Every structure is written in C-alpha cells, then in structure tokens.
Amino acid sequence: EGNSSCRQCRLDRWNDVIKKCYQGLEMALAPSCSSSSNSPTLSSPGIPSLICEPSLIDRVRLYYQRLSAVRRNHELALRGVIMDPYTASRDEYEIVPCTYQVMNQSVRIMVSSLFDFAAALLPEFIELPLSDKWLLIRNFQSSFHCIESHMRTQRYFTMESGRCFSTYTTYLSTDNSAVYFSDCTNKTHIGEAARMLEQCIRENCHRIRDHLNRVRPSDDEFMALMVIAFWSIDSINAHESLLDLASRYRTKTLSRLMTGYKETIGAVEGAVRIGELYGILDIIKRAEANMKWEFEVYRVLDLFEDDTYMYAMQSHKPDTICRSLIY
Template sequence: MESSPSTPTRTCLVCGGQTTSAHYGIDACRACTVFYRKARKKKMYVCRSSAKRCGVNQDGAFACKRCRFDRFERILRRSAIEQKELEALQKSHRISSHPSSSTATARPLLDKCANAYRMLCLMRRNSELVARPNPPHPSKINSGEYEIIASTYGIMNGSSHSLLTGILDMSEILFPEFSTFSKDEQWALAVNYFNRIFLFDACYRADKIYPDDMNKALGAYTAYMSVDSVEHFFDDCPNQSTNLDDAKKVLEKFMFAVPLTRIAVRRANLDDEEFLAVLVLTFWFADCLQMSDEIVRVGERYRQEVLRELQIHYKEDLKLDDFAARIGELFMLVFNFDRTSEIDEQFEIYRLLGVFADDTFVYRLTNRPE
C-alpha cells in the first residue's frame, strides 16, 4: 500500500507559481497574498493597458498590479460562493435544482455553471485515474499529484464515455428544463455539446498545463495528445483489421492543426467569467438540430441570461463601458469550435480503416442513441 504523500505542491490561482500553502481559503502563494494585503490599504491601482485584461505573471516587475488585484478579488468571490454551495450540498445530501441563497447574486447562472463545471471536472478526473492499471493514491488524486500521460485509443474511448455521462448530469443541474425534454432530445443536445466543447476545453486546459508547448492538447482530462504521441496511440486498439499506417496519418494531420487552435484560445485570453459564459453559450448553439419550439425558446432565454450576466461582469468588475466587440469575439470563438462535421468525417474514415467498429462508443456519437 502506498504511504501517505508529503505536503503537496499546488499552483497559485493568481500568478500560476508553485505554493505549498493556502491563504484566505484559496491556493495563493505568499507573494500574491502579501501583495493583496498591502494593496487593499492603498489607493486603487490603474490598469496599465486600460482594458483590465493584462496577464498576471509570478514576477511582479512584469505584472499589472490592478489586474493582479482584481484577479485575487474574483477568485476570493468565487471561492466564497463555492463554499456556500458545498455547505448546502452537505446539508441536504443531494443537489437541488432550486435556487438557493448561495446563488442569490447578480450572476446566478455563471455561479451555478462554475460549480457544475467543477463537478464535471472532478468526475472526469476520478473516473479516468481509477481506471488506470495502477491508480494513484486517493490523496494524490485529491491534491493533483498525478501524471498526465499520453492518450491512447482505449483512454479516448473511455474518457469520452465519462464526459458524455458528465454532460448529461451537468445539464440537469445547470438547466432544470433539461430533465423535461425527451431522451432523444437530451441525447442530441449532449452529443452536439460534446462535439463543440471537447476541443475547446482540451485546448483551454492545455494552455494552463502546457503554456510553453503549443503542440499538445488534452485528449482526455488526464491524458494529452500531440504529434509525438501518434505513433503509440493505437497500441491498445482491439480491432485486428485496423489499417494502422493510414490511421496514424489521419490522426497526425489532425494533430498538426492543434497549434493554430491553441493560438485561437490564447488570443481570446478569456477570464473566468468569460470561460463560463462560453460553456453556456456553446450548449445552446444547437441551431443545426431539429429541435422543438420549446427547446428553442429555452435556449434563447439562457443565451439572453448569460449575456446579461456577462454585461454585469464587464460593467461592475472590469469597469468597461464599451464591450460589444468583446462579446462579438466570444461568439466567434464559439463558432470556431463547431467541428461537428469534421469529427463525423474523421470518425467515418476511422471506421472504414477498421479503427472503429460499429459499436465503438465514440463512433456511435455520430449516430442515434440505442
């Protein structure tokens, strides 16, 4: 049995540096905490770029003090909300679909999305790690001390199953109306969301984990993909008739396009609220599907609500008056990651090459549910 791990090293949520302690109830390094304590007592700093979107580096000489302070404030606010919701969950022993006092803020949908997405991430992480031949110690899983390994055919298929299950659960939590839709409608929305959000989330998280390696994307929550990993990706493919050489060429071509996709995400430079807004907007961009009028109305209502909350964020948090162009950038990002037709085409090629069988889970995502 593994021995209990030593004090874990965490990533500072403010500057990205390494820390072994928490301050104010969040993972924040001592340097950022000292800065925040002093900054609260001083006259408010002015943003260097006036846009209040500066990157925050661990080296204070290169950091915008106003943006560093604002980021600390936002993380504290989000942490307080999450703690209240956690206490509510522990008290009731179930997830309630009704609004509570913890979400009685100016941005209830974004706050709810933050918690739903966090639960989705935890579910994906845990299910993938315990499925490994030698799972990490539970304490190491909890503290984030595990290796991000190269993805394979088997990992991709299993993680996709886990992600789809999580999307269905998250949808019921985040959108109460979802449970009133038919099973076919729920599945169509979930699969459409999977096809749109998978690559976006893979590149967004890769930018946090591999900021200096633009060739990598997250092929699963705990596994990466790159051109270098293509050679062994199909090692655990169970289909003996697979044309491996051609299959590797198809995957390699796809991976060569990853840097451009990573660049698109990095240029967008989303803050936490914008990332959550993109998650909601992407879910309800199902215009390509033949949906009932009721689903269309529900989707439009949620799109309007998330835009309203986003405007509050721009006005109150960032003190911006003109943000129309920024909202336009978010919509373009959503459109840019609509890769449904590309995924369907690539998966069909894999089936023809023998990589996917008719009952392979990820291939069935292009078809109707059983």
C-alpha cells in the same frame, strides 16, 4: 437506492454536494449575534439578504468542478491508478499519451457525466423528454470537450510542447500519434491513420490553441462559453419550445457577461469581446466537422467499428448510443 447506475441517485449526490457547499457559505457569512439581540436578522422583513443567489456562471463553475472530479477519478481507475482524493484533486498524477481504447471509454464517462451536469445546472433539463436530452447532449459533448480540454491545455502545457488534452488525464501530440492506435484491434493501417491524426492535430487542436492564446478568455468567459455552446442548437432539428428555452439561456448568459464588461472595459469593448468569444465557438464548430470526417476515415480503415462509442456519438446514431446509457 445507492445504485451508481441510477440517474436519480447520481443527481441526488450532486445536489447533496452543492447543498453542503452553500450551507458552508451561509455559515461563513451569517452575523455572529445572539438570539436575544435586538439586531435585525437576515430573515427580517425589509432587510435585504446578504446571501445572494449564485449566478448561472458561478453555478456552472461549481458543477464543472464536480464533473471534473468524476471524470478524473473514473479515468484514473481505468488506468489502474489508486490515489487519495486530495492528491488527485491537486492533479498530482502523470498525464499520459492517449490511446483509442482509453478515449473511447473516457468519452462514455464524459457523456454520462454531462447528463448529470445538465440536470443539476438546468432545472428545465430534468423535465425534458429523453429525445430532447439526447439531442442537447449529443450536440454539446464535442463542443464541451474542445472548450474544456483547450482551457486546461492553455494552463498545463506550454506552446512548445505541442500537447493538448485528449481526455481529462491524457494528451495528444504530433510526436506520439502512432501511440493512439496502439490498442486498436486491427493494426493494418496504423501508419496511414497516424499521419492523418498528425494533420488533424495541427489543423484543429493547434488552430484552436492559437486562437485562444490571442483571445485569452477569463475563467468566467470559459464558463459562459459552456452555457452558450450547450444552447447553440439553432442549426439542428429542435422544436420551437426548445429553441425558445435556448434563446433565454443564451440571453441570460450574455447579459451577465455584458454587466461585468460595463463595469470594467465598457459596453463597446464588451460587445467586441463577445464577438471574440463567438469566434472561438465558430472555430470549435469547424473542428467538430473535421473530426466527424476524420472518424469516418478511421472507420473505412477498420480502426473504428460501428459500435465504437465515440464514433457513434460523432455520427449521431441515437439507436446505438441510447443502448449504452439508461436514463
């Protein structure tokens, strides 16, 4: 009990935070009437409740905020940055260039947190066998990183800066690609690797950034993209019941978006908008494929090792990654 490495303890803390959030919401919306009043209460038969269950997209937003706090606090701790939670929550800390070791540790933090994120958000996830959980998280982690980092890049950095978030508290840019490999054990091929990283930043990060600037997804659309990306498993080796569950969640998310579009831009423009969102996912999937190839080159250059965590995740080597996390 209280062990930070126990999945159930972490999940209990997540649920406690969310429970307190909604308790506060209920108190704020509850009618201010005395117990002796003849006015109907929220629980009276035939009277619809004023407290609506939060939508899936609203819950994604809430749990994403919790996930972000966990990632931010752990990354700052790795950097030796001591900061009170209020200041940290306002992002009043320096965004520094990313390095190999920092990113490797940050990916481990992100993946561990994504297990808790999925378990808190999706009741069915808890009941899945470990192999299915890993299948979903391995498939999602790179898409999540691209969606989330570029969502924040769009808000924090100007186009002219050429920067994009690499982890929650660090950035990549073509100007400091050599810095990324500065803490690698083998520095023999750093120059060649740095040139390749510059090329990949232009081809992947800048392409995604340019497409997002054209589409300009709203906050709700970003949250919906996370759900759709999580359940985009048609092209991987998933069994039928998992594919059915994925289809239900994608349909639920798209229906929620379309309801909002019908009330604002209309059904026709809403359908076009959904097509644009899927275009973002298509570009991200292409970037993921490029990243796998890039990581293989870094391995050939002896900059990455077989047990480098982010390399194992990209290479989908479950025996390697399962030893590093216990669920």
